[in-house]
Amino acid sequence: MTVGRIFKGEFDEIYVRQKEGKEIEIGDLLVAEKKDEYSILQAFNLFYGSQIPEKVKTLMAGMKLEGYGKDLEFTDPEISNYITAKLKNLVTVNKESNKAVSPKKLPQFFSELRRIQEKDLEFLESEEKKKNQLRIGKIRSGSKTLEADVQLPGEETLRHHVLIPASTGKGKSNLVKVIAYELLDKDYCGFLVLDPHDEYYGKTSKGLSDHPKADKKLEMYSTNPPPGENTLVVHLSQLKPRNLTEVMDLSDAQNEALYAYHNKDKKKWLENLVKEDMKDIGEDEFKGEVQAKTISVLQRKIRAYLGIEENNGRLSCRSIFKTQAGESTIRNIVNSLENGKTVVIDTSNLENKVELLVGSMIAGRAFSKYRNYKGRGELSEKPVISIVLEEAPRVIGVNSSIRSGNTFEKIAREGRKFKIGLTAITQLPSVIPKEILANMNTKIILGTEMDTERKSLVESAPQDLSKDDKSIASLDIGEAVVTSTFTKFAVPTTIPLFENIVDEKQKEKTQKSYTGLEME
Amino acid sequence: MKFAHIADCHIGAWSEPELSELVLKAFSKAIDESIEEDVDFILISGDLMDTSRPSTDVLAPAVQKLREAKQKGIRIYTIPGSHDYSPTGKTMLKVLEAAGLTQNVAKATKEQGKLKLKFTQDDSGTKITGMPGRTGALEIHDYKELDRQSLEQEPGFKIFMFHSALQKYKPEIYSQMAGVPVSLLPKNFDYYAGGHVHKKGVYNERDRGPIVFTGSTFPTNYRELEKFKKGGFYIVEVEDGEAKPDWRPIKLCDVFPLKINAENKTPQEVEKEIRQKTSKIDAEKNLVLIRVEGTLRKGKTTQISFNKIKEDLKEKGARAIKINSRELSTKEYEEVKVEAGNRTELEQKVMENNIQQFELEKYSKQQKMELAQNIFQVLSEEKGEEETNNEYDQKIVENTLKTLGLKEELEEYL
Incomplete structure (x- = not known):
């Protein structure tokens, strides 16, 4: 079982000689035992070691290459040449109490190292921790997957934001699907997914709708919903000036005009504004506060943004905003989240700007509702709400496409106080401001090829990842490193393939009786 | 078709x-x-x-x-x-x-x-x-x-x-x-x-x-x-x-919905406002709806004579009068929110939170609590199997007055 032995090093860089016939991989988890405790170490670099002088080795290589001394070998080659691994100490576990602590001392000098086994990770699963757990995948040692779950305290993790950074094709959507599927079984979280690629629900392939509890726990809104799901349509009256000022580029005068109309008629203000005939605006319409020219420009901007047209005094909208339907849509969505459901908003047919607008309306409504609950001392009874944001820098980035200080930014900065968190997905964590990155207390890092992006992750990680640059760069599809304030160490993880976890056989049996219907 | x-x-x-x-x-x-x-x-x-x-x-x-x-x-x-x-x-x-x-x-x-x-x-x-x-x-x-x-x-x-x-x-x-x-x-x-x-x-x-x-x-x-x-x-x-x-x-009749903002007013002011508004409508054969909302500055909500207002409107021939005072409260008796495990605990906490509203000058908070608890106990007593209704009523009244220390004062009236 021994794979190596410690022979030198210092606290954060322990050298291990690899045993002949065994292989240590980058990322491998190895165990060094003491009488009362054991240490888990992880390989972060590998290099050759040899007892043969440099000149001799070079000569030997040359001879072999040029065809001399075919039978020439080193004496005791397994002793003379070997592989050395550099390891970092991840965690120390007390054998009796099964409690893990961050390492503060070195493993015994010259300790033997063995491969990690599932029983070495039992400390991760204490009874109290099992409640409201969020399973992300299995623990990975190098490229091998162990039968031990990577679990986080779900409610706390989601409340303190989750960042999912990865290069294209490294499995971001698969991971979010796995998380959402897991959450459909739990009641502690309302999960809102803004889905720009229509890939979560599973209209045409396996998706969240295949979950046994999908009927009760999953809702989907789309401009073209499948039977049983909801139409994504929002009544114009549901838009408030704040929603527009967040996403549109407006001057101060235009902002004031929005509020002036809203103050005049809280329900029909937007309809009135876009329908307003300039000729009808009297001098004292708004006591001289709003100029006709301002209104005219504002009308043009809003019509273009919302896709509104006017025909014979009637408004028609190309996008999801209507004057005939959708009065309760935002409220319904927020209520569902508050009831611990997962809501997928299919935004694949929407322009980027409309997606952000509707997302910010929902997020804003949920935020203010939860803030009120906190004020009334009722927040503890509510599930956490997590909002999944694809391409998160669009809204929380240094150069976000919507106004700084927007709802998403507010949630990123102070949402945890109100039990609302973001699950932010990005290829470019480096463009998210440092203080927001630092607020994201869990990072599920998938393969990230760009050096600058890795650097920003290492700098903002809850654990010391300074030695993990190579292992992050070499993460394959489905491999991740979970670094969180809720784990004792950055956990190497294998994310399961979503298709493999969907078990259609589990679909709940359909009911037998039909109440109110006369069955013949 | x-x-x-x-x-x-x-x-x-x-x-x-x-x-x-x-x-x-x-x-x-x-x-x-x-x-x-x-x-x-x-x-x-x-x-x-x-x-x-x-x-x-x-x-x-x-x-x-x-x-x-x-x-x-x-x-x-x-x-x-x-x-x-x-x-x-x-x-x-x-x-x-x-x-x-x-x-x-x-x-x-x-x-x-x-x-x-x-x-x-x-x-x-x-x-x-x-x-x-x-x-x-x-x-x-x-x-x-x-x-x-x-x-x-x-x-x-x-x-x-x-x-x-x-x-x-x-x-x-x-x-x-x-x-x-x-x-x-x-x-x-x-x-x-x-x-x-x-x-x-x-x-x-x-x-x-x-x-x-x-x-x-x-x-x-x-x-x-x-x-x-x-x-x-x-x-x-x-x-x-x-x-x-x-x-x-x-359409079977006219409906007159009236909204009264009672915020920071006295019961008398609210009643006056209701009467002013109802006087302006043609109530005959019609429906009158009165919604009163807000927190009174002082006094009790029961001091607004809703019944009298109803009677007066009835006299004017109103078909029906509906009064909605669910959102009406008073500063003197604000709604209290308490968490408790059982009824006794709940009663205790409600009392603790409100007891100082009773203006009993010579009583300390503790004495007021004791008095309230005693009254609760007296009023909670159930009728015995052998007791007639009259005997039971009399017993409850007597015990209550005794607990309140009013038995002797009211002796002549009983």
């Missing part, structure tokens, strides 16, 4: 006789107008009755009305609504159907794991089917099992009756009401006769005829009275296979 589309009559709603009578009158008016219009048939999209087994007082005149329509050769088709529904299936709708007055079109068979709705064909050739409604939109699970293809491919002029709020078209006033997605309504019907939402509306969807909610025939609660003032129904003419709904309001 012409038909009437009625829903949410809620016969038996309202505990006040005057309002209950208006509910019946509205229903009668809808039937009378349908007869006058010479419709081929009437659709009642659920909640004909307010409960599955209404009292005979309201049932008898309603049945009489249905009979009048029947005698004129008008067929009446129904589906059960959330209020007509009974888990045992014993509903008044069954009785009406057995008497040949109405016909339930919510009929189905289970075929190959799917729910196959049956069509009922009217003499006019119209094919009608529908789904019942349940409280909390529980019918959604049945909708998901529908054999949609057979419904959508059925040829001819067809009507789908339903009793559910539709998420997409749910008005803000009913935003808390559970609903079903519009995508669950099978396509290709020529008319969708909706019920359950008490606000009228006609909505158009691709691949579907008009989706119509009639609203109730008469408002069924205070908020609806305040907002809608009246009910109505639709007369639908069908020309060249196209259904054209025309709303018929049912």
